Amino acid sequence: MNRSVKVAVIEADILGLFAARELQREGHRVVVFEKQRRIGGTFPGHEEELRFLNKFADEFGLRSLTQLNTGVVRVERVNKHWVVESRTQSSASVSQEREVFVAVVICTGHFTELIIVKIPSED
Structure with missing residues (x-):
């Protein structure tokens, strides 16, 4: 522990x-x-919650940072980075993308079934 x-x-x-x-x-x-x-x-x-979230996103400039209609389908640790694979659905097509990040914060809602993975420390 x-x-x-x-x-x-x-x-x-x-x-x-x-x-x-x-x-x-x-x-x-x-x-x-x-x-x-x-x-x-x-x-x-x-x-009320939806109004609050929209106001919050607008007030803090988060709307421009948000990719709508885009779901994360895979997160993978590669060396000291995280590769996030996402899938964007539009009315005409589906596109897939891979991006590299230093850290990932997973904030799922209470209607999502969690899978908690133990990640070894890099001490």
């Missing part, structure tokens, strides 16, 4: 609780902070 550390997780919504669970499973000391009176955060309705 790696060195145990004290970790703060802010918000007890689905992502915060998932993060806390995984950190605890790895042997870390976890404290979860939630400002509401109950677990679960504020869970806005779908329309």
Whole structure:
């Protein structure tokens, strides 16, 4: 087991609780902070959430960074880099691309079945 550390997780919504669970499973000391009176955060309705996400993307210039209709079909570690293979679907065609990255952050939603892979440290 790696060195145990004290970790703060802010918000007890689905992502915060998932993060806390995984950190605890790895042997870390976890404290979860939630400002509401109950677990679960504020869970806005779908329309409200969509408005928020669009406003957020526009406000922080994220729309130009986002490739829509593009799914990741494979992530592979090659030497010290990550190769991400994606597939873009348009009304006329499907294209596939491979790009090289230094790091990958996987943020799946709660409707996705996770496959968690242990990645060896490069100490």
